Amino acid sequence: MSNVTVFGMGSFGTALANVLAENDHNVLMWGKNEQSISDINERHQNSRYLKGAQLNSAIRATADLQEAVEFADIYLIALPTKAIREVVGQIDSLLSDKKTFIHVAKGIENDTFKRVSEMIEDTLSPEHNGGIGVLSGPSHAEEVVIKQPTTVAASSQSSEVSQLIQDLFMNNYLRVYTNDDLVGVELGGALKNVIAIASGVVAGMGYGDNAKAALITRGLAEISRLGEQLGADPMTFLGLGGIGDLIVTCTSTHSRNFTLGYKLGQGLTLDEALNEMNMVVEGIYTTKSVHDLAEEQHVDMPITNALYGVLFDDEPVDQSVAYLMGRDKKAE
Template sequence: MTAITVFGTGSFGTALANVLADNGHDTLMWGKTAKTVEEINTKHTNSAYLKEATMNNAVRATTDIQSAVDHADIYLVAIPTKAIRTVLSQVDERLTSKKQFIHVAKGIENKTFKRVSEMIEDEISLEHNGGVGVLSGPSHAEEVVIQQPTTVAAASSCPELCKTIQDLFMTDYLRVYTNEDLIGVEIGGALKNIIAIASGVLAGLGYGDNAKAALITRGLAEITRLGVKLGADPLTFQGLGGIGDLIVTCTSTHSRNYSLGFALGSGKTLQEILDEMNMVAEGVYTTESVYHLAKQMDVDMPITNALYHVLFESQPVEEALKDLMGRTKKSE
């Protein structure tokens, strides 16, 4: 049995805490909301994020960050990208030894354009950093928590940490593959949310399978272009952390990014949608980051550009789609 602290009490953190407990690990969750923590401890549910799912009774939760830090040598970071620095700076100032960090956040930081592993490395002192990895792939929390068959990728530049992640999370319903391309898996996980919003927009506009298939295919092309420019292995985008995650996020109503896009395509404003959501749609912030990063690196990303104009410049979705379809002819 391994002691694990899960930072975050959202949907995916909750589902993975359940996986860890199912595997016999000593699992403690940390969260800021006392009501959610109390519900996890007393009712073994998290109704704000996973509605009717029942958790393993062995999962415990706390709002005390010092207790969370002291509990384990391996941390699962399951908080939104925008909160990573705030939480981990508090963690680092309480550390007295090296810890291993596994994250499941899928975003690119605004302005710095850093991946989540880079943000963790910024906030955790060298003397406290025992390695950083990511768990990513086509894995909606709503299905993982009820033990539906799921496959994901564990990525780190450290092969030993990849194997550790695989051993921690592998179950008869969650199959974990290792991948040493940390850059590629993080880029694939973050950028698929951009394409998922666009996919939802198409559905909200009433378009069907032809448009969705085209979007996913060309979306993968631009994700790969940027990823390779940043140092990723192009083959990574053909795997679970690339096309696998892209497909599931672009086609499922479980996806908050797809749902946000659908609402946009149906006529709601971005602010109206965000006001109604109780979870973070990472794709909005990632679109802003990637739009500017692609310009800086001279990478052609037409879908990202079109979505940026819709989200941040209030361009009507029909007009953005017309501009996208009317671009200069080119070969595939």
């Protein structure tokens, strides 16, 4: 039995908090939304993000950061990428010893192009860093919280941390594999969100299975090219953190990235689409990071480039599809 603090009260953080509690760990969730805190503490629900799902009654929630920091030696960081440095910095200021950090964020920082584990390592004082790992893979919160079979990957530069993550989360409905390629697992989780928005665009425009399959397949090729350039094992992208996560995010209405793309494909502007949604869409920020990083690394990523034009240069979606289909002939 371990004490775990979950920083973040979104859908996936909540679902994983429930897994931990079901596995008999002591769980405290931290966040700033008082309605969600009372919902969790009094009704054992988080109706803002997981409507109708009943949570383990042992889960508690607080807005007190000091309490959250002191509660546990293991921290699960379930926050949007853009909030990581701020919150981890606040945690670091309250620490007096080493803690283990596990994150489930799927993004790449704008401008620095750093992966989330690198952001956490940058922000933590060395004397507080007891190991950093990631849990990633095809795992919609809506299905995890109702105990549908799910498989994911745990990765870290430390085999002990990878094993810890596996031990914490694995049970009869959540199967956890370890993977020693931290770079590949983090990149796979982040880059698939870019392709998922594009997949939603294609679906929103009314195109069928042929177009979706082509987009996913060529999207995987883009992810693999950039990943290998950055030192990832290409085999990682054929696993749960790669093609597994890509398939589920590119095909499911549970995916906020797919949903955003679908709305864009139906003709909404980016602002109009976001106004209809209640969650952070990581793929928007990641598209900018990946576009700029690919240019810096001289890696060809046509789908990413086309989506960047739609999101940041107001290019029409049909024009972007025409660009992709009209590129010069080449070998696969």
